[in-house]
Amino acid sequence: VTSLERELELAEANYHLLKENNVRAISVMGAVGSGKTSLIEKMITRLKPCATGIGTICADCAGDDDHQRFLACGVQSVSVNTEDNCCLDALSVKHALQSLSLETMDLLFIENVGNLICPPDFPVGAELEVIVISVSEGESVVRKHPKIFSQTDLVVVNKIDLAGAVNVSPQVIVGDYAQLNPHGKVVLADVFHNRGIDALLQALKIECTTGQ
Amino acid sequence: VTSLERELELAEANYHLLKENNVRAISVMGAVGSGKTSLIEKMITRLKPCATGIGTICADCAGDDDHQRFLACGVQSVSVNTEDNCCLDALSVKHALQSLSLETMDLLFIENVGNLICPPDFPVGAELEVIVISVSEGESVVRKHPKIFSQTDLVVVNKIDLAGAVNVSPQVIVGDYAQLNPHGKVVLADVFHNRGIDALLQALKIECTTGQ
Ligand SMILES: Nc1nc2c(ncn2[C@@H]2O[C@H](COP(=O)(O)OP(=O)(O)OP(=O)(O)O)[C@@H](O)[C@H]2O)c(=O)[nH]1
Numbered sequence A, B: 001v002t003s004l005e006r007e008l009e010l011a012e013a014n015y016h017l018l019k020e021n022n023v024r025a026i027s028v029m030g031a032v033g034s035g036k037t038s039l040i041e042k043m044i045t046r047l048k049p050c051a052t053g054i055g056t057i058c059a060d061c062a063g064d065d066d067h068q069r070f071l072a073c074g075v076q077s078v079s080v081n082t083e084d085n086c087c088l089d090a091l092s093v094k095h096a097l098q099s100l101s102l103e104t105m106d107l108l109f110i111e112n113v114g115n116l117i118c119p120p121d122f123p124v125g126a127e128l129e130v131i132v133i134s135v136s137e138g139e140s141v142v143r144k145h146p147k148i149f150s151q152t153d154l155v156v157v158n159k160i161d162l163a164g165a166v167n168v169s170p171q172v173i174v175g176d177y178a179q180l181n182p183h184g185k186v187v188l189a190d191v192f193h194n195r196g197i198d199a200l201l202q203a204l205k206i207e208c209t210t211g212q
């Protein structure tokens, strides 16, 4: 049994537990500081008028900064410290799920640590996966990390308001990703100006069940 | 023998080889897209009038984008693809050193992949280490990665021209680092406007041996 096989086994158990409880889990990966937490905050806010029960599992090497931000949004949240581990893994998610009330939950956001290299080796059992990068990381992020981008079908390119200031063309990033992953979809976003939030919710097939 | 002990042994062999050849090696680590390559390019340009023989070892998961940029600066360079490995390691550096002409070299920049988690477990044998982060990664980068910041004594906080646009105070980052690492030194930089290049060269004790 390889280490990846062990991880897949644990991830599958998480997947089944979530399905049994009718919870849609979304794995949010990305570069350090790309806007993962901000995007999740905006989606939570956008879904407030709806009847959606939302929870978050928030991974960081240390501290609970992002976990506190999610609590402030009024959702259930669990903080996971990965410490010296490369990134979040299925066993940590399994333990985190035990601290959450899954019966009242419809949607679970799992925010990984900033890491574009290791997550492919550590599936967590989510239903959907999204990578969040930002233009301020430069134009070559996708082609420098082919493994994760070729196997993840949704990418958010955030902070497009900064494109001019960092001399980056978002279209180059979009083109590199299309070449690497013909099935992949890109959402351009600027969290500060609320651009791309609805497009992201749509791409994640998250609908508002009550009001709007 | 632990895996860290094996890495230290390899790193030490690299260290001695470099010392025998009078090469000062500087390990440049940091977040994805923080400005590592741009800073090295600027330092190379700044040192052009000097008699300094410069080389680079350039690590990326895939491709040779940054290696090509260094070649364009007129220095010797070796491209290392880390592929599925978390980050650059001492064995890859050992092999890279074999492709470089060390006799003509005074200064070697080793650019690691963007990773703020794993490099502490993979020393490469450099004389000095510097972490490059940028304000666009947010205010909490240092406190979220205590291991690497507590053991690295020089940090560049780059892209300070963007601080307002990302709602980040560089002083918060400086303060978090001072708390974590009382020996540490910070250089504030804005590569686009050539701010911080001389301060960084000074912090790295790189002097111009001819002219200015
Ligand atoms: N200009 C601009 N700044 C943004 C945008 N989105 C996020 N930021 C800023 O980017 C920084 C990081 O945002 P976060 O949401 O904390 O990013 P993150 O990916 O969760 O960061 P980590 O969890 O620490 O890896 C903060 O300073 C935000 O204010 C955007 O669309 N435009």
Ligand SMILES: Nc1nc2c(ncn2[C@@H]2O[C@H](COP(=O)(O)OP(=O)(O)OP(=O)(O)O)[C@@H](O)[C@H]2O)c(=O)[nH]1
Binding pocket: A136, A137, A138, A139, A140, A141, A144, A165, A166, A167, A168, B030, B031, B032, B033, B034, B035, B036, B037, B038, B039, B066, B113, B114, B158, B159, B160, B161, B162, B189, B190, B191, B192, B193
């Ligand atoms: N506004 C601004 N942009 C910068 C600055 N420094 C670098 N950039 C931009 O940031 C992006 C990344 O720069 P690089 O030098 O390639 O960064 P890097 O750390 O080598 O990136 P990787 O090797 O891919 O991890 C590029 O689009 C640069 O134009 C700066 O001081 N200010």
Ligand SMILES: [Mg+2]
Binding pocket: A036, A037, A038, A066, A111
């Ligand atoms: Mg976050």
Ligand SMILES: [Mg+2]
Binding pocket: B036, B037, B038, B066, B111
């Ligand atoms: Mg680079």
Ligand SMILES: [Zn+2]
Binding pocket: A085, A086, A118, B086, B117, B118
């Ligand atoms: Zn690692």
Ligand SMILES: [Zn+2]
Binding pocket: A086, A087, A117, A118, B085, B086, B118
């Ligand atoms: Zn790893």
